[in-house]
Amino acid sequence: MRIRAFTIAALLLLSACAQNEVKEKPPENDFLRLIATDLVSAMLQIRELNPTITTLQISEPVNEFGRVLETAFENAGYGLQRVSADQGRHYVSYAIRSSETDAGSVTDYLIRVSGIEIRREYNQTAAGVYPSSLMFIQGTKSDADIKLNDELFAEQGGEESYLSGIEPSDDQTLEVGSIREIISDSDTGIVEGRRTRQEVVLNRAKEHLYESERKFEKSNVENMVRYRRVVILFGDNKTLEMGTANKEALRILYQDFQRGDIFEITACDDFDGKNEMSERRAVRVKEEFLGLGAPAEAVFRAPCVRANFRHHSDNSPVPVAIVHYRDGIAVTENPFRL
Template sequence: MKISTQLLTWGLMTLLYGCATDEGPSNSAGETNFRIDKISTLKPVTIRLPEEFNAQNPSNPNSGRNDALFLPRLGGNAAVVAATSVPELLQLRLVATDLVAALVQLPELNPVSVTLQVSPPKTAFGNVVVRTLEEAGYGLQRVQDDAGLNYLSYKKRVAETDAGPINDYEIAVGVVRVQREYVNNEKGIYPSSLMSVSGTRLGPDVELAEDIFVEQGGADVFISGIDLPGQDTEVPKIKEVSVNDYDETPVDRRTAQRQVFEQARRRNSLADLGNAAIDLNEFERLRRAVLIFNDNQTRLMGVGNKQAVRLLVREFEVGDVYEITACTDADGSNDSALARGIRVEEEFIGHGVPVQSLLIAPCRRADFRHPTDNSPSPVEIVHHRPLVNL
């Protein structure tokens, strides 16, 4: 059976464009023309990858490099960063993220209430450390010498050992120091020692952000734990972390630096709350305020919510407690609501309220919220005062 060329054309066009056709006038050869109506216009589509992808492209690590990702927003040394390869910069950022995530969890170095003094960085590691501290939320004061109670210093040492070259990195803020050794291989950089934390008694409560190393993949094992040199404490808890080839995560899906620090701040807040033994039966309820956020994902408080917190803080006295209830969800569990509660806690800390005076209430089930209700949960703040102070 002979199939008309026009029918084949009609079928192909319908398949490609998904449009209707009808018969038009015949041509000079007596063949029927088919008119194609409403042909879709083909438009190029631009796929936008995360900004860090160009800096993490292992197939061509120096293509499309973006040095701004590793430079401090103010006062960086662009020449030093430009002279450093992208793979090395990425490894330095992993190290800085690991060490700074530990600092964030120390109450005396809470980014909300601490300003660091920093000198202009002169090395690639220094530039990456300062940028990482900015990403962690620290306020930075630029100084030309080592002036300041919270002056930042950092070191990188290379040792030749029987196990091969070992890189030793250290970050110090005042008397607090975090230090760890790392090794390099063809896959990336990995810890090769416990993390040493000195200058604080709260080191054992630090949780290490080691998933960022596992995401590189490979076939190796590294040790994990906190070491407190010079302190009379119990034996450090040590565990082994296995890294496998199947752990390798596409570069554009690896844990973002800001996510690591958000988790560290959350652990810090929840640890403080877990250690607080507050019996509200011994307090009198003074006043209550309700904060409303614009949407479920935002951490921006807005002018009105900030003003409400300021008014509450004006009435603060030593011994008072602010109870923050952020999660009143239908299922009694909401991570984004808890994040807003921690954001409110940080606002109080920024006004000078001690952590011991802040209590985030556990997430509770709310009967008045329908399971499909995705509107932002209100954040309730109740100001309590000890009965003995009334």
């Protein structure tokens, strides 16, 4: 009986160890989800592929990588159109490529859209998946403005180190501080359920896109006149929901848009002159204009204006002003002109 009991206990112990070993290695789709998050968060920061104005054409996924990419595109806010072949201006192709080099086996993952290619090599270990190269981006001038979220990989833990940064293209020089080393160890690991969600990473990337776009927003209105002005109200200081009436007001305003016109959005007017939610409301209004068809260079976010009349705890409806500027020569008699 003792021998039998010992045998059963040993088998149970071995079974438990085997189960633990299986749990220690995450499923492949967890690896692929991290890789997709990394690539798509870089992709959406490319100005030509801004999710607000881009509908992607995608074929039926042929593998798990294609399926997790599709989910990442949805979470990034892209419109998706299913096609039977490679139809469409923004058709997405993707690939996983493995090769043998003098440094050993190399596996890279890539996305191609509209002549733009984003790719990177990754290494899979028992602890997780980690970048084994810099990000490579080709076919756009936006790569210098992209901010990677490579700390996401360190949340897995594991004794790994990797480089974070974007490989400079042929006509660029490597800037000091643009590449850094990230060290992952047991102290950086975060429990699975508390790791940064894909939606959060992609939203951060989208916010960085609009931050970097500020340097391209040039509102030269000195020789223009205020053609009309509209003020819309957000329900409170925490919402980004515009509502039907506000969306209709912007649609009517845009109907009269002419080439060369400028829309100037003033949303940042909270007590400290730099409220984060105010900036997000300005971005929300800009997204609405872009969705209506306005060119990005025609929509300008005005600098913050300090407003002493509003306290930071005030949760009443929040105004956002939009001024429509037009070349003075082109303006005729207009009842809406200020």
